[in-house]
Amino acid sequence: METRTNEIADGIYRFSTYIERAGLVFNQYLVLAEQPLLFHCGLRGLFPLISTAMSGVLNPNRLRWISFGHVEADELGGMNEWLAAAPDAQVCFGSLGCAVSVNDLASRLPRPLEHGDALDLGGKIVRYLSTPHVPHGWDAGLFFEETTRTLLCGDLFTRLGEVPASTSDDIVAPAFEAEHQYLATALTPLTAPTIRRLTELDPVTLALMHGSAFGGDCRKALEELADGYEVRLNRQLADRP
Ligand SMILES: [Fe+2]
Numbered sequence: 001m002e003t004r005t006n007e008i009a010d011g012i013y014r015f016s017t018y019i020e021r022a023g024l025v026f027n028q029y030l031v032l033a034e035q036p037l038l039f040h041c042g043l044r045g046l047f048p049l050i051s052t053a054m055s056g057v058l059n060p061n062r063l064r065w066i067s068f069g070h071v072e073a074d075e076l077g078g079m080n081e082w083l084a085a086a087p088d089a090q091v092c093f094g095s096l097g098c099a100v101s102v103n104d105l106a107s108r109l110p111r112p113l114e115h116g117d118a119l120d121l122g123g124k125i126v127r128y129l130s131t132p133h134v135p136h137g138w139d140a141g142l143f144f145e146e147t148t149r150t151l152l153c154g155d156l157f158t159r160l161g162e163v164p165a166s167t168s169d170d171i172v173a174p175a176f177e178a179e180h181q182y183l184a185t186a187l188t189p190l191t192a193p194t195i196r197r198l199t200e201l202d203p204v205t206l207a208l209m210h211g212s213a214f215g216g217d218c219r220k221a222l223e224e225l226a227d228g229y230e231v232r233l234n235r236q237l238a239d240r241p
């Protein structure tokens with residue numbers, strides 16, 4: 001296995017590992033700034049590979065913030081390894097997720113965030129967006145990096161297979177192929193409106209956890225993703241016995 005490094009937006013680095021058994025890439029994003037932030041810790045077993053890859057860009061002991069989209073092993077499995085490697089680092093995460101899980105799981109107390117909270121990283125600004133149950137988990141949330149207009153969109157648009165670092169090809173149809181296979185999204189009446197609200201950010205890049213970073217028409221892709229989930233929900237409601 002190999003972890004590849006690519007700068008997918010100015011000062012935003014993607015570390016990507018393809019795991020054949022899962023048939024997916026697993027990405028972590030480093031927002032390089034005076035107070036560098038890592039979004040997604042990666043699986044605990046991948047920490048040596050990912051931290052070595054990061055060393056090519058930044059000494060991991062300089063990390064200041066560590067975060068993830070929701071509580072799952074691929075999101076935060078290596079959290080305590082990163083905290084041990086970076087003595088000044090603190091986890092920042094939604095307040096609900098801190099109260100439910102991360103206050104207990106993390107080896108140092110996390111900083112809780114509310115919807116709309118911004119962290120000025122010095123050269124980069126990330127804003128926390130609470131997205132309960134989107135794509136899954138009541139603790140779910142995302143970050144928007146405002147200077148590059150990069151939406152760190154976690155498991156949204158998850159796509160199967162080994163993929164290039166960046167693309168402007170359609171990411172919606174492949175996302176629904178993966179959805180069909182894994183049923184990973186918690187389909188509720190709030191799924192489509194929550195995704196649709198993300199269009200207001202007018203992102204330039206969508207930084208996927210399982211897929212390429214997308215540099216095409218991000219508003220359109222988010223609209224089409226929301227529409228697709230709305231259709232799925234309505235179909236399931238109509239099919240109810
Ligand atoms: Fe997930």
Ligand SMILES: [Fe+2]
Binds near residue numbers: 075154155209210
């Ligand atoms: Fe994931």
